[in-house]
Every structure is written in C-alpha cells, then in structure tokens.
Amino acid sequence: MRVGIPRALLYYYYYPMWKVFFEELGAEAVISSQSTKGILAQGLKHAVDEVCLPVKLSFGHVLDLAGKVDYIFLPRIVSVEHRKYICPKFLGLPDMIRRLEGLPPLLDVEVDMYRKNWDLYQAIKETGSFFTNSRLKIWMAYHRSVQALHRYCRLLQLGLMPAEALAVLENKVKNEPLPYPADLNVAVIGHPYNIYDPYISMDLIRRLRAMGANVFTAEHIPEKILKSNASRLPKKLFWTLGQRMIGAAFHYLERPDVSGVVHVAAFACGPDSMTGELIERHARARRVPYLNLTLDEHTGEAGVVTRLEAFLDMVRWKKAGAVGI
Ligand code: SF4
Known part of the structure; x- marks a missing residue:
C-alpha cells in the first residue's frame, strides 16, 4: 500500500x-x-x-x-x-x-x-x-x-535545516559542517512551512548563507529554552507554533552573537500578524536589526533579494559600529 x-x-x-x-x-x-x-x-x-x-x-x-x-x-x-x-x-x-x-x-x-x-x-x-x-x-x-x-x-x-537532517537520516550525506564562509549570524523566525520550503520562501535560507550569514531558526533551540523564553510574555500564546516563534525570537534577540532577525510571515495569517508585532517591538527595544518579509503568491524574487542585501548591509554596518538604529 x-x-x-x-x-x-x-x-x-x-x-x-x-x-x-x-x-x-x-x-x-x-x-x-x-x-x-x-x-x-x-x-x-x-x-x-x-x-x-x-x-x-x-x-x-x-x-x-x-x-x-x-x-x-x-x-x-x-x-x-x-x-x-x-x-x-x-x-x-x-x-x-x-x-x-x-x-x-x-x-x-x-x-x-x-x-x-x-x-x-x-x-x-x-x-x-x-x-x-x-x-x-x-x-x-x-x-x-x-x-x-x-x-x-x-x-x-545541531544546526541542520530539515532537508539536511533528512539527508543525514537517509544516509545521503554525512553530518558535516556546511561549506559556507559566514561572517555573521542571523535568526530567521517563521512558521516551518514558510521558511523551509525553498519555493515559497524564495530560497531564503540558502540565499542568506550564500551572502555570508549563518542562519539560526527555532528548530535549533531545545524545547525547554523555547518555552522558558516564550513564558516571559505576560499572557501565554495558545498557538504551539506562535509560542515557538516568540521563544526563539526572544532567545536570539538576547544572544550577543546574533546580529539580526528576519521574521517571515504569510499574507492573510492572523497569528503571524500578532507574533510579528511582538517580535518587532522586542527587536526595537534591544536595538537589533529586524526585517519583516511577508510572503504571498505575488511576492517577487528580485524584491526579496534586494531587501535581504540591504538588511545584511545594515547588519554589517551596525556590527562594525557605523550606524545606530
Ligand atoms: S493562517 Fe498562519 S498559522 Fe494558520 S496555517 Fe496559515 S500561515 Fe499557518
């Protein structure tokens, strides 16, 4: 069958x-x-x-x-x-x-x-x-x-993305460090089906890596840490995925080795509009560069690439102490 x-x-x-x-x-x-x-x-x-x-x-x-x-x-x-x-x-x-x-x-x-x-x-x-x-x-x-x-x-x-972890499980590749020369770390926060699908995310994770950024996501963090960070909200979120996103964002926004956060939202998603707002406020309060990408069926690749390049330029300037945000 x-x-x-x-x-x-x-x-x-x-x-x-x-x-x-x-x-x-x-x-x-x-x-x-x-x-x-x-x-x-x-x-x-x-x-x-x-x-x-x-x-x-x-x-x-x-x-x-x-x-x-x-x-x-x-x-x-x-x-x-x-x-x-x-x-x-x-x-x-x-x-x-x-x-x-x-x-x-x-x-x-x-x-x-x-x-x-x-x-x-x-x-x-x-x-x-x-x-x-x-x-x-x-x-x-x-x-x-x-x-x-x-x-x-x-x-x-360990830091693998789902497709990489599946390849390891299926013995298609060895679990080895990725060959991307990265000079900074950024967190990508979003629903798994938005950030890990290369077609609808416009290959966001591969592009960020190719532009010299290590990418961290919620799935790289143990459940206990996600939950304890998410529990800092005065009222708990009742969506499992929203809670994971908030927990990951709060965790990465406080890590000195993470220089920026990209929030990926789906157009017409109610939970994303709320979690995005919470993450953006927290990023502003901590003066961490933040980018929101909202995806829909009309999202153009050129626009996404330009925004990612501009975002990484800002992150590098900020890291070098050239600008304040
Ligand atoms: S509305 Fe938002 S949370 Fe619900 S399935 Fe769509 S993207 Fe996911």
Whole structure:
C-alpha cells in the first residue's frame, strides 16, 4: 500500500516519524514533489481565496499525489501539545480537501492532545488499524517512529535545516559542517512551512548563507529554552507554533552573537500578524536589526533579494559600529 504525504505544513516537523510509522506497518510512504510554480498554481486554483499561502500550497501538494498513492495522509490536527492549539486552518484542511475530485481516500484521523498528550495514541491506533489488526505491531511502529523523530530533532538542534537532517537520516550525506564562509549570524523566525520550503520562501535560507550569514531558526533551540523564553510574555500564546516563534525570537534577540532577525510571515495569517508585532517591538527595544518579509503568491524574487542585501548591509554596518538604529 502506498501512502501519500503532502510536502507541506507539518511535514517539516513530523515527516521522519510518519515515514517510519507507515514503513513499519508495511506501507510505502510517498511524498509529493518539491514545491514548484505548477504545484502552487494548482493550489491557487482549487483553494478558497481566504486561506493563507501555505494552505493554498498544501492543496497543490495533495493534488500532486493523486493517481500515485492508495491513501493520502492528512490528519485533522487540532493540538499537538497539552493546553495549546494549532491554527484552526489545520483543523479544517481535510474538509476543504475532501471536496476536490479524483483523490484517493484520506487518512484524516484527529490529533488532539489539548487535554492530555497521551490522546495522541488514539490517533496512532486509528491510523495503524488501516494496515493491521495487531495492536502490538501498531505499538512497535509507533515506538520506532518516535525514536526516528527524536533522531531528527537532535540533528536539527545541531544546526541542520530539515532537508539536511533528512539527508543525514537517509544516509545521503554525512553530518558535516556546511561549506559556507559566514561572517555573521542571523535568526530567521517563521512558521516551518514558510521558511523551509525553498519555493515559497524564495530560497531564503540558502540565499542568506550564500551572502555570508549563518542562519539560526527555532528548530535549533531545545524545547525547554523555547518555552522558558516564550513564558516571559505576560499572557501565554495558545498557538504551539506562535509560542515557538516568540521563544526563539526572544532567545536570539538576547544572544550577543546574533546580529539580526528576519521574521517571515504569510499574507492573510492572523497569528503571524500578532507574533510579528511582538517580535518587532522586542527587536526595537534591544536595538537589533529586524526585517519583516511577508510572503504571498505575488511576492517577487528580485524584491526579496534586494531587501535581504540591504538588511545584511545594515547588519554589517551596525556590527562594525557605523550606524545606530
Ligand atoms: S498559522 Fe498562519 S500561515 Fe499557518 S496555517 Fe494558520 S493562517 Fe496559515
């Protein structure tokens, strides 16, 4: 059996776990192609206008899997940790996708860990029961998938980006330092599906590295540090991803070796408008150079490159003591 996994949204967090889980149950995990203009065009054609860019893109990735797989794994994600929610657009995604024609059946189990983390196992059992009646086999598959996720998170915390960590896990490359000569460090803060997708981010991370900057993201920081930094807000954010972004931004803005922060937001994203505002205020208070990039389907590559170059010039001048901001 072939199970399709769209290369979108929480793919960047959980793909190694999902892959191992399905493989342990005897299925083949098939991911959609890399994002392209064509995949985005399909998403734009079929998604409602009101949703944000990454959700539109996820429609294109689902359609890319049509005809290639027996099922598409599209969990209805409500919450991935105790007392926190994921954006409501994740919750509605399976219903929005189901009205598209020509798709294989969806595996759309509900993942809701708001009340207790252990509720995840309900979703695991339900998904596993599509492939086997053996509870033991499902439990073992789950156990191995969690181990795979931990290995992946450890690689991210060593400073790798998701694609690099996956290449290491799949034995395609060795875990070696990257060959970029960098003279400064910048933090890139944004939802994982916006910053790690090379097509919609306009290859932001590779470009920054090629311009001489080491790039740090939220995934490079241990969970405990993210949470303790995010808890400094007078009122806690109730979105898991927003909390990670705030925790990472507060952490990097206080690190003397990090010279600037880039916040990447998606057009029409409510949570991003709020987290962006909080990060910008904190950056101003600490006099750290800050750049906001808002992405939508019309974002032009030339404009992004010019803004990145200008931002890095400012960061270098500031670092050299030439300007105050
Ligand atoms: S958090 Fe923002 S970018 Fe992410 S799915 Fe929700 S609206 Fe879209």
